[in-house]
Amino acid sequence: MNRLLFLLCLVATLGAQQKRPKIALVFEGGAALGFAHVGVLDWLEANRIPIDMVAGASMGGLIGGLYSAGYTPAEIRKIANEADWAALLGGETKFRELSFRRKEDRLAFPNRIELGVSKGGLQLPAGFNEGHEIGLMLSRLTLGYPSLKSFDEMPTPFRCVSVDLVSGKNKVWNSGLLNEALRSTMSIPAMFSPVRKGGGIYVDGGLLDNLPVDVARQMGADIVIAVHLSKGPVDPKTISSLFEVMSRSVSVVMGASEMRTISQADVVLVADLAKYSITDYAKNAEIVEVGKQAAEGKANLLRRFAMEEKEYEDFQRVRSSRIRKIPMDAPKFISVLGADSHTAESVRERLVALVDQKVSPAKFEAELTKIVGLGRFASLGYQQSIKDGQSGLEVTATPKPGGPVFLTPGVEFNGVDATDTRFAIGGRITWIDFWGFRSELRSDVWFGSRFGASSELYKPFRPNSRFFIAPRVYVESNPFDLYLSGDPVSSYRLRQQGAAMDTGITINRFSELRLGYQFNWYKANQRMGPPIPQLTTLGFRRDALVLRYAYEGQDEAIVARRGLRIRARSEYYPAYGSSLVELNTVFALPVSKQNSLIAGFAGGSLVGPLSSSLLTFTLGGPQRLGAYGINEILARNYAIGTFGILHEVKSQPSLLGSKVFLTGFVQGARTYDLFRDLRYPVNATGSIVLRTLFGPLFLGGSIGDRGHRKWFFGVGRLF
DSSP: OHHHHHHHHHHHHHHHTTOOOOEEEEEOOOGGGGGHHHHHHHHHHHTTOOOOEEEEETHHHHHHHHHHTTOOHHHHHHHHHHSOHHHHHHOOOOGGGSOHHHHHHHHHSOSOOOEEEETTEEEOOSEEEOOHHHHHHHHHHTTTOOSBSOGGGSSSOEEEEEEETTTTEEEEEOSBOHHHHHHHHTOOTEEEOOEEETTEEEEETHHHHSSOHHHHHHTTOSEEEEEEEEOOOOOGGGOOSHHHHHHHHHHHHHHHHHHHHHTTOSEEEEEEOTTOOTTOGGGHHHHHHHHHHHHHTTHHHHGGGOOOHHHHHHHHHHHHHTOOOOOOSOOSOEEEESSOHHHHHHHHHHHHHHHHTTOOHHHHHHHHHHHHTTSSEEEEEEEEEEETTEEEEEEEEEEOTTTTEEEEEEEEEEOSSTTSOEEEEEEEEEEETBTBTTOEEEEEEEEESSEEEEEEEEEESSTTOSEEEEEEEEEEEEEEEEEETTEEEEEEEEEEEEEEEEEEEEEETTEEEEEEEEEEEEEEEEEESOOBTTBOOEEEEOOEEEEEEEEEOOSSSSSOSSEEEEEEEEEEETTTTEEEEEEEEEEEEEOSSSEEEEEEEEEEEEESOOSOGGGSEEEOSTTSOTTSOTTOEEEEEEEEEEEEEEEEEOOOOOTTOOEEEEEEEEEEEEEEETTOOEEOOEEEEEEEEEEETTEEEEEEEEEESTTOEEEEEEESOOO
16 A cells, blocks of 8 residues: 555656656566566557556567567567467477488487587587577567667667576676577576577576566666566476476576565556466467456556557657668678588578579578578577668577587387387487588497498588489398298398498489499398298398489478378399389378378389399388288288378477377288288278377287287387
8 A cells, every 4th residue: 555655646746747757567477478468568558558668588578579679569469379389489490391311310210309429428409499490580570670789779678687597697688689688588498598698698587587677677767567477376286297397496486586576566467377377379369368457457557657649649659760670672791600611601602592582581581491401500590780881681500519410319119019029229420511511421320129330421512512422331230020821930130231322412302312333231140930941041242223212291200290201212233133113102181280181102013033032022010011010021012002090189389399199091902922922911000109309109009901910019210
């Protein structure tokens, strides 16, 4: 009551002195709950209440920064509705945007764990989300604001706060690049990589000052209106998992800072958000309405600050005159910062070519994402730069930590045969720019039920050329089970080693064509079971001229909702006068928000004499007649048709990228096997697949003809 009386007296006194009090709006952090701030802004503008300055932290800093830059509440609401929050929060470069070689990486090692390799050892990334997608959004929305001497130059003076992990103190952003300030204030530790600038490392400002009323006071505010996002009482039953404990721990720390500053505000608007969670980005429209209700709850007090209609129009007109428009003309220059001179020049050449074509901003950003998809940068952002009176673009590259050598680990549990679960651990080591821009040395190692090593040097003819050469060497050893009448009877170990030289063209980020010659040596050793007359211990050489084509147009590496995948190969064996052709295709077509139809065809044929009975086409396993064991059908030629449906279980946007899928499909085949039997196997498969940051987990079962049936589980690749 005393504070209210003081506030009314202050308003009366200032009114008597013909001076209007300077009003500051302070926004609290709270992830998706922060959309309530948009509702508060909407209500204040509708009631002609002037906002002279804004301060905020985390999501409050983002909303406040956009408003201060000149966006209306309606425009901010539209941004929230149209944003792809799953992509912004997940941080994963979309599979379709990856370069072809990075697509190959994701197919071979279907997880998002990548470690830098340096003299100091292995280096983890600084966050699950490197911030590329959200950085592009901020770059786009703040393009009209190059580096500012003071954020007081903005239509509404603005401040946001971060925490400097080096000094352990608050950092108040009051000048510089607006997109950099907004990116830093919402960098949740461990989830988003921090912003590095000078000697500082900046993360979410909500950790120490989630409701920065003190900052608004320092800006010279007479009246401070603070917006508090009330989450209601905590249910102990909801704090059970590791991430829930971490989230609640951070909330406790942030809540303590709020209590220290909230008492300094003159008016506190409480948005009751107990029924919403911090991940409810899809419910942004509902949360906006809660913000309006919070302001309406203090309507009698707030309307005391309202202006007359003509006076408010003049106030808004002055504010609008300070808005810096996004430049419409093509940039006069492009510079690239954060990369070595050769890489920077190669990137600049690609971007200048786009600018010369006068492409749209969306296509320019898509090109930046494609460059990130090459694998050398964690993120690319851009901002307007003024040099010699001319407007250009300054592109800032953030290299991946620990590069240029990276390790992607892999783990596989193969439970296709429940009585013989197999395990392997391995990794892919990629040395980016090993021999110039876009070249790389890529090596794989595996230990366990399958083991081996391979290494390939990929070298484009020129830095931005699509043509390349790719010599490689390899050695590998895999189990090879043989069946009779549906039962495993013998186990072999098939060892392969060789070298090859390929040349080819990367047609685009979706497809590649290769022609090469391979020198291959094989040795098969029987380990268990009786010998089979047609299949004896073998050691031989089989060189081949190989033509391969691959098209990877699906939207995901493992569980695709949309797109086409093609794998085709043709091999000719001069020593035997025989040849091989094979084609594999899969097509996914979404028919609703959560369902897709799946169709596929696979077929192959061997022409001429066999060099070995073990080198036929092998069928069996979850995606190639799952009711049969792996290698149960050895075919000289075959054809398989697949048709099914994939259902994506509804889920919230996740920083860890977890999704759950249910799939069911039927298959019919024609096979002409090693024993010259013509068969027409059929099969039905159902499974559940959990896609996580650490790779896919799957469980399912198949039933087929002739009494064949199997259930299977696994971790790692599905094929």
